[in-house]
Amino acid sequence: MEFLKKVLERIKPSEEENKKIKELANKIIDIIKKHSPNNVVDVLFLGSSARNTNLKGSYDIDIFILFDKSTSIDELENIGLELGKKAIEMLNGRYEINYASHPYVRGYIDNYKIDIVPCYKIDFGEKIISAVDRTPLHHKFLINKLNENLCDEVRLLKAFLKSLGLYGSDVKTKGFSGYLCELLIIYYGSFLNLLKDAKNWKKKKVIILDDIYEMYGNVKLPEFNEPLVVYDPVDINRNVAAALSLENYCKFIFYSNQFLENPSEEFFNNYIKKVEENLNNREKGKEIILKIVREKLSDDIIYPQLEKLTKAINKIIENHEFRILRSKCWLDDEFCYIYWEFLVYELPNVKLREGPDIFKKERVKKFVNKYDKIFIKNCKVYAFTERKYKNIEELLNDIINKKIPLPKIKNIDISKGYIYGIK
């Protein structure tokens, strides 16, 4: 597959590009080190740009400030933020405070996005104190394993996944993290070897790096429920692929096979967008968009609730005998959106209600007392009743007006919703 070289050329940052990143990272580190108190043990440039596994045009710099374990969490946070702010200010950038397991500084200088994250210095095998403490160990593990060639293979994998919408372990993407990509390439040796194996994966795939055995001996590994399990060499109680959804696991298997059947550069070039465009290039069923004014909380908090809301509404819709062809949800800064395409969105003013088995006398009695237009079919009692919702807008409006109970959804107020688009 000669074209992979061409792809690599396109996605690999130039030496110039990487040099600039390194220079900026070093400047930041120098400033932080200069202003650090004694309990700061080290300041490190981590992440894919530090390891040479970054994609062209990604300007992310991760700087970790490693504190001695004796430092209190308050001190770590305060000093961490102070040092981060100072570094960005001195380089004339702007910054904001972001929150992961604890607050950290995100700075913007020119095109670069710099995360300056305080953490505890932990050794292999030691218990972590905050969730980000593993990152320096991940880095240490990876740089010992990666070489120039493997780094390029990681890039191919990342570009492939990105093009398929599977790159990223955030709550919206539910795909592959950068670290997962790096471990998979270390395990399989190359992008193509990974795909050749992946196309044969079954409902569950467990990957154990040799290093796990070397580092932990014959320890009993915990079981995980996720479809893909990759034990973290830094912490065997963690599945690096925990964020990958079953849906995306299946997509990866499917597209690995598709790619190997018909290898083409196309797969590295916004492939899923073209698939979507092709999918949408057809006559549609009735389409409706519900728009809900959103709270000022991060997507990570709201998106899972929006998914839960969508599922709950879909269930109500199906219970009322309308039929959904497709639904999806998304967010922007101001609104949550739920979109439906309907196969059936209008129904006559009659509903067939299935009652109990005619042999269940008590239940039959209740049913017969409740309904008037009764008949017997397939050994069951049925009733014709009037239909409450004869079209989908009526139903959605009563959901918005809270006349139909929904399960508890946090941080999204359905009554701030309205039917936005109907086609």
Added chain:
Amino acid sequence: MEFLKKVLERIKPSEEENKKIKELANKIIDIIKKHSPNNVVDVLFLGSSARNTNLKGSYDIDIFILFDKSTSIDELENIGLELGKKAIEMLNGRYEINYASHPYVRGYIDNYKIDIVPCYKIDFGEKIISAVDRTPLHHKFLINKLNENLCDEVRLLKAFLKSLGLYGSDVKTKGFSGYLCELLIIYYGSFLNLLKDAKNWKKKKVIILDDIYEMYGNVKLPEFNEPLVVYDPVDINRNVAAALSLENYCKFIFYSNQFLENPSEEFFNNYIKKVEENLNNREKGKEIILKIVREKLSDDIIYPQLEKLTKAINKIIENHEFRILRSKCWLDDEFCYIYWEFLVYELPNVKLREGPDIFKKERVKKFVNKYDKIFIKNCKVYAFTERKYKNIEELLNDIINKKIPLPKIKNIDISKGYIYGIK
């Protein structure tokens, strides 16, 4: 339940009425006997009017000509028809030749319908030669068992079943024969006792009259698949309730219970028609009637084929994602009719096609090669395709035009059909 007396008064023929029937029957018997050759062993007045279990206003007279077993079937038929014709002619009636297991004469004199049926004289336990040979034995068994009171109970049961559309063992009714009613009353002792037991019947009910044990000793009884099994005391290899459909068995249980919960004369007065009227007194989904020119064959032959056709078309309709609320079929002298009420009769020009599990590589390959607009959902491949039939008329017309294959249906030519009514 005092009102049952009132019901009985209404449904029981007057003495005058029964006397006239008997007089006419005797006249016919006299004529036949007078003209009979030596191999005619007996001429009998049988059926419900002979046994005093007939309903008011039923003017049916069954006369059986019993031949000696040595008679050939040709001779039996020829002599049987000759004697039948002669009797009707001499009484100035008109007649036609009907066919059961063999031809017989049906005559009409005034309001009376007279069947004159030749058969072999068989004794209990002997093998029958033609299907109607059992009838004289049924009569013999019943008159030994019935008394005035039981005859009235039979009448109540018949009237109840008639009112519910469950009386008759023909292929359209699939209900209770007169003989079955008589045996049930003999077994249970009364109409109410039968209903009290019937309301508790489960998916299967087997009834064995004491006489069976008395007559056949400890013989092993055959098993039958029908929901209600009543062994014929005249022939234990025959289930008297074989014609009763599961649907009607369930209806009988349900309405027995309904009647006992709220006993009322209503149940004896065209009850099922009122149920139907009530069921239809509502807003409807789209209604369509398909009309097919029928062959000049008896209903008994065509009706089962029409039911088979209706089922086959319903399956095609559901496979094309339209949804039926109700369907039924019936016949008149010229046409077969199939009626549908639809919940969903129109669909958008897009079809969601469910493909294989993504793990089944060979099947996935075929699916992907066949369809263009592919996506992954719930570990399966799906495709959007164009819908061939966007409304029910298009589909029905292609069924009529034989563009959609149907299973083999005899004696009904679908291409002689047309869409008659649309509402």
